[in-house]
Amino acid sequence: MxxxxxxxxxxxxxxxxxxxxxxxxxxxxxxxxxxxxNPIPAATGLIFDKEGEILLVLRGKDPSKNQWCLPGGFVETDETPIQAAKRELLEETGIYVSSPTLIDINFQRSIFYKTSILIIGYHFAEYSGTLAAGDDAEDARFFALDKLPTLAFTSHMELIEKFIHKKIPAS
Ligand SMILES: [Zn+2]
Incomplete structure (x- = not known):
């Protein structure tokens, strides 16, 4: 790989x-x-609360330790991208997500993994559970879109912008 x-x-x-x-x-x-x-596929999720704030996690390990990003992670060999996104979100944030819509698939080189990564971005229209950071995440929090921290990965910011500006999907 x-x-x-x-x-x-x-x-x-x-x-x-x-x-x-x-x-x-x-x-x-x-x-x-x-x-x-081949590139490694990773799946990530955009989740908004009732106030329109977006869920981010603080990375607990490298690459980009101590920086915020969308929750998500690598797709494992026996799961679909949606299953991977749901699993990673549950592990990292304690939130169970549903009603996915594909936003886009982004490509990014990774110096850390010495390969390229395909970032498959979903919007999940529904979620349940209690927010609690876990696994690789040090913290998990909702942020207002006009007060976003600098994200660890440009591909994540591109997914957020694409979702906001094209309003995919209406929800
Ligand atoms: Zn051989």
């Missing part, structure tokens, strides 16, 4: 670079196959 892997994830053989369709791709000589490198 990372940019600089040395060994084949399938057989452990040392990888080489081979030109293919105009790109240099990692190649396993032993198995005669390319090892493709």
């Amino acid at each position: 990372q940019d600089d892997i040395e060994f084949c994830p399938y057989c452990g053989n040392k990888l080489s670079l081979k030109s293919n369709e105009g790109r240099n791709r990692l190649y396993c000589e032993k198995e005669k196959r390319f090892v493709y490198q």
